Amino acid sequence: MTIMRQYVKTVTAFSASTRLNNLADGSAVCLGQVDNSTGDYPNAKIQLTINLSTANNPGGQVEIYFVGSLSGTTYTDNIIVGATGNQASKLHLAPRIAALKADADMNSTDITWVSKDLRGLLGSDLPSYWSIVVKNVSGGAFEASGHDANYSLISYQN
Numbered sequence: 001m002t003i004m005r006q007y008v009k010t011v012t013a014f015s016a017s018t019r020l021n022n023l024a025d026g027s028a029v030c031l032g033q034v035d036n037s038t039g040d041y042p043n044a045k046i047q048l049t050i051n052l053s054t055a056n057n058p059g060g061q062v063e064i065y066f067v068g069s070l071s072g073t074t075y076t077d078n079i080i081v082g083a084t085g086n087q088a089s090k091l092h093l094a095p096r097i098a099a100l101k102a103d104a105d106m107n108s109t110d111i112t113w114v115s116k117d118l119r120g121l122l123g124s125d126l127p128s129y130w131s132i133v134v135k136n137v138s139g140g141a142f143e144a145s146g147h148d149a150n151y152s153l154i155s156y157q158n
Contacts, residue, residue: 001109002158003158004043004156004157004158005156005157005158006154006155006156007054007154007155007156007157008045008050008152008153008154009041009152009153009154009155010152011047011150011151011152012150012151012152012153013144013148013149013150014031014032014034014131014150014151015031015032015033016030016031016032016071016081016082016084016085016146017054017059017147017149018033018117018147019031019084020050020134020142020147020149021142021144021145021147022141022142022143022144023136023141023142024025024086024136024141025136025137025138025139025140026086026088026136026145027086027088027135027136027139028063028065028086028088028090028091028133028134028135028136028139029084029086029087029133029134029147030067030079030080030081030082030083030087030131030133031131031132031133031134031149032081032082032129032131033072033077033081033082033129033130033154034130034131034151034153035052035072035128035129035151036126036127036128036129036130037072037128037129039153039155040128041126041153041154041155042119042125042126042154042155042156043118043119043125043126043153043154043155043156044115044118044126044151044153044154045114045115045116045117045118045151045152045154046064046113046114046115046118046132046149046150046151046154047112047113047114047148047149047150047151048064048111048112048113048114048134048147048148048149048150049110049111049112049146049147049149050062050100050102050110050111050113050134050142050147051110051142051145052102052106052109052110052111052138052140052142052143053138053140053141053142053143054132054137054140055140055141056102056103056106056138056139056140057103057138057139057140058103058118059103060101060102060103060137060138060139060140061099061100061102061137061138062099062102062111062134062135062136062137062138063096063098063099063100063134063135063137064096064098064099064100064113064132064133064135065091065094065095065096065097065132065133065134065135066094066095066097066118066121066122066130066131066132066133067079067081067094067130067132067133068129068130068139069126069127069128069129070127070128070129071128071129072128072129072139075093075131076093077090077091077092077093077094077128078084079091079094079104079131079133082130083135086103087129087133088091088135091133091135092126094133095121095122095124097115097118097132098115098121100113102138102139103139104140110146116134119154125152132149134149143148
């Protein structure tokens with residue numbers, strides 16, 4: 001019987017996590033490209049901390065979407081990973097991997113979310129290039145700072 005061991009690489013910050021600063025309600029931003037083309041890691045863990053404002057609505061939430069690419073240029077839903085503007089209108093086919101509660105009871109509260117198994121959420125190995133898109137539907141803009149977005153790539157070996 002062969003035993004597979006999980007190896008988790010170091011924690012790496014998403015290159016564009018500052019796009020979460022002051023993210024307006026109804027807006028979505030990509031946190032930057034993860035190049036998985038040389039290591040070909042089949043899985044990853046993600047950790048997000050979102051600093052909420054004081055103006056959230058009952059039933060508000062923060063939605064997390066996954067976008068992938070084989071080429072590094074064309075992503076799911078034609079999301080542009082380098083764009084700084086709102087990409088909410090492009091989200092159609094990208095799988096939503098989390099919907100985090102962010103309502104009026106949580107004013108001025110941080111949301112912390114950790115995905116332990118991104119491959120399990122997607123149902124397949126990670127593509128050559130990938131990222132996540134964060135959509136704010138909390139009812140208020142995110143705070144100007146205090147956000148954190150990281151990932152760790154995961155491999156499996158005998």
